[in-house]
Amino acid sequence: MLSIKNLKASVDGKQILKGLDLEIKAGEVHAIMGPNGSGKSTLANIIAGRNGYTVDSGEIIYEGKDLTEMEPEIRAREGIFLAFQYPVEIPGVNNVYLLKAAMNAIRKHRGEAELDAFEFLALVKEKMKVVNMKEDLLNRAVNEGFSGGENKRNEIIQMALL
């Protein structure tokens, strides 16, 4: 499903990943451990396509497609989801807007029909029950003033929906 071959990557000209190989098959859960500065976050950011992280050589193949040249939003639509350790607060952007915009962007990419407000809401409410999330989080600004637990729940609900 995800296949990383001889990945070398750098940040600000400093090489962080020095030839990483990783095979992950569908259904597997992998945990990557290592001391501070060993490149765990760099790997995650590289896979998600964050600016400022440069792939020097190697490839990241996800479901048969090479991700390395893709924009972050295309990767997201292909199915990559980066759960943030500290999700950024975005004042003024309502959580509902983001969820709906993101979902519909992804559905469009996959050739599926966009959801209307009611279908969307029904789906969101169903998933919210699963992660035991309070409904008022929906109408708050993205991650603004969320507690640690609320942050995690919000990331999980995004993952479940997207």
Add this chain to the structure above:
Amino acid sequence: MNSPLAENFHSAFATHQGVNDLPWLAAHRQSAFVQFQEAGFPTRRHENWKYTDVSRITKTGFVTADATHNVIQADDLDSLKFNAENSHELVFINGQFSAEHSNTGSLPDSVVLGSLRDALVNTPALLESSLNQCLDSNNHVFAALNTAFFNDGAFIYVPENIVIEDPIVVYFVSTSTEAKLTIAPRNLIVLGKNAQANVIESFHGLKDVVSFTNTITEIETADGAILEHYKVQQENIDSFHIGGTHLKQHRNSRVESHSISLGGAIVRNDIVTELADEGAEIILNGLYMGNGRQHVDNHTLVNHSRPNTRSDENYRGVLDGRAQGVFNGKVIVHKDAQKIEAAQSNANLLLSDHAEIDTKPELEIYADDVKCSHGATIGQLDKNMLFYLRSRGLDEETAKSLLTFAFAGEVISRIKFAPVREQLEFTVGGRLPDAELIKANLNAAKKIEAR
């Protein structure tokens, strides 16, 4: 003094200005015109005009509008109105009052709402005592020019203890594509003791119109009066707008001012208030957005003349393309005006490498027991926020639009009057790329909130 525009004004004043005026008004006009002649149009050598060059306006031979310009298609007018069910409406076409399109609705008999020109005939004593009383035209040459040339405008007089619940909306529409017109609306708002009103001034220009609007609003609020005042400037991108709102606020009166500038080639707004007695308070909210080569300049001046007065200012700007913005927020705490509170904030978002903002907070404090704060920020869109949104599947343009909209929304969300707020959400959303998605999201969120 030899610019084409100055010459036009000169001959217009010589031929017909003041002829049919009441003597006291003719005297105001005469002395204002002398002030204008002595000062001339400002150049960038004037401190108050350091960042704004008006020569593009003065080189254009705008001519003063007259009664023949009072024409608009009903469709054109309807398309720019706010979606407000109950409101008192005044409509001015090229500065001329249109009784046909106005609807003042039902009001208590003691309230005066209508054209200033009519009021000069019907209630001259009321105007003599209040017109041109809140204005320092020595320091505001365009205000002097307005006094010399204004033809009409809104007169709103709300006597003691009267509360007008429904908003008063005043539309100014420029429609002339043939002549390049200069329009000088003059509005006067007088609130008696404990009176309350909400007033919206909305400026528009039809497509392909090139006009120069030089508008002045004077506001006097008596003890305990409460006013919400909105100025929404959405003239087209080739038009020029210079405007001043001059206030005098008495004991415990409260004014909330929202100034929104979206259109125009060169736009300048001055808001000058005097907190003339204890307990007076002003809230100043502002939003300006520019693209292309738009230039938008906001100057505010708050005079804390007496103790225990309060001001709170929050202006935000979004500048793209080669647009230039100017913010100058001056607060003067006069001698012995102790225990005042003055807060000021100006935040700017620059969306391109060529956009420019010149922002300057100015505090002059002559009292020693005061609480004052000010801050100015200039920034770009946050890279972490952008990446977060993109990592959730939003394309770059949409992510930028959403963040920009959120930044502007900080000011828009403070607008209490829903039809103005909603129209602005749509207008501002519509100026951003990929607006459809944002609008769709707004609608979706509204539906959800409504459930």
